[in-house]
Amino acid sequence: MVSTVNTDVVVASITINAAHSLTIDADGTLEVTGSLTNNAGNAGLNILSNSSSTGSLIHNTAGVSANVERYIAAAEWTTGTDGWHLLSSPVAAQSISGDWTPSGTGNDYDMYIFDETKVNEYWLNQKVPANNITTFETGKGYLVAYEQSGIRLFTGTLNSSDVTISSLSNSGIASAYPGWHLVGNPFASAIDYDLGTWTKTNIDVEIQVWDEIASSYKTSTEVGGIVPAMNGFMVHTSGSGVLAIPNNARTHDAANWYKSGEEYILLKANDLETNMSQSSIVRFNALATEAYDTDFDSYFLQGFAPAFYSETGGNLYALNTLPEVTGSMVIPFGFSKNGSSEFSIELSKSISGTSVFLTDKKTNIVTNLTETPVYNFSAAEGDDANRFTIHFSSVGIDDVNSSSDIRVYTSGGNINVSLQQNSNAVVKIYSLTGQLVLQGNTGGKSLATFNATSLHDGIYIVSLVSGEQTISRKIVLRK
DSSP states (O other): OEEEEOSEEEESOEEEOTTOEEEEOTTOEEEESSOEEEOSOGGGEEEOBOSSOBOEEEOOOTTOEEEEEEEEOOOOTTTSSSOOEEEOOSBTTOBSOGGGSOOSTTOOEEEEEEOTTOSSOOEEETTSGGGOOOBOOTTBOEEEEESSOEEEEEEEEBOOSOEEEEEEOOOGGGSSSTTEEEEEOOSSSEEETTSSOOEEEEEOSOOEEEETTTTEEEEHHHHTTEEOTTBEEEEEEEEEEEEEEOGGGEEOOOOSOOOOOSOOEEEEEEETTTOOEEEEEEEEOTTOOSSOOTTTOEEOOOOSSOEEEEEETTEEEEEEEESOOOTTOEEEEEEEOOSOOEEEEEEEEOOTTEEEEEEETTTTEEEETTTSOEEEEEOOTTOOSOOEEEEEEESSOOOTTOOOSEEEEEETTEEEEEEEEEEOOEEEEEETTSOEEEEEEOTTEEEEEEEOTTSOSEEEEEEEEETTEEEEEEEEEOO
16 A cells, blocks of 8 residues: 655654555655654655655654655756755665765766865865765765766665764864854754754854855855755854754755745845856844854855855954944955856845945945846956945935924933924834834824833934925934
């Protein structure tokens, strides 16, 4: 008897008897809340994969064996810059042999592990016997590329318990990428880096995953913290790091090789000749500092796309979180070309109420990316990497020092708007990131009071809108 799961199914328990089988289709998900018993061996439980999706299983019973497919698209073997995947195993003690190490003309492969301690040759080649890369280790990530597309098979006992990775090092100047480690999702489902009882001792909050289409790394802020089944990801530690991946972080998510609601500025440097791209994020949080914060920031990691990063205090960032945005703030951005010559910088996501201006110091061109979100340019060998800056201004807010018969002040936990005459103006209160945090109406009065006890202490813009006129004031709220 053969049963197939091709939709989202949740059951209390399942027993697969000898000579029977259960198949989770590439589009199917199965969650077993109680016991899962497979008496039919590996072939009794099959999780399928195709070019667009892979089946997903969440269960808690130890010792369950299965066959788990993973479709891997082919690399463009002549360039060596695309078709790379970060891979991990959902089963224990999977041998690196057979389909994982094909041979013959037109059927080559590459497989590497990452060694944080090295200055050079930090990618260790599986083809070199001295590296002793013969078995997929649970919780470890692998960089792979295959000359031919195909479905490859993991066979064995499924990982269903928490996995702890200890003694993660930061070798400082002795390392090309100090503190970075390639780890892997050990389960047959996606995991959420923000869900469950993770242990992240000396581990930065942000992770980075590989985007094979962009040929670059993306931070968890951009991808929403989701790591797909059988996917590796990069973590950064300050030293003596311990990462425990809990089974209660498992989730069914349709991402094939890797979601986010918060506001931030997302810039992308696009290679117009190869379609590679590198993302860089700037965001603002009053708890952050201008130095590197393990709770908010993420260092830049180089891929095959053009290098593109913000710079603060000598650090290069893929994700740069600063305490606040001001009109006088200027953030340097570095850019280094890859093998191409024609590029663009694109504003893919922004903060409401804020205009983003890009300055190209090579051409002296200033572009309002909020109005024109793509800036095209050429780059040549030897260009100064410190080529770009960004700065900000508020959208739709007049000069905060403009004169009028309006007084705005704070008292206790209130924001007060005092007018010379009764008015029905709309009052909008913005944070310095442009987020609308309070809104109300003067209600035909000359004095309107707004309860601001829910707001954090800090600087705010209070705007009065009456007809087509907008008048704004800057205030400092201290409760």
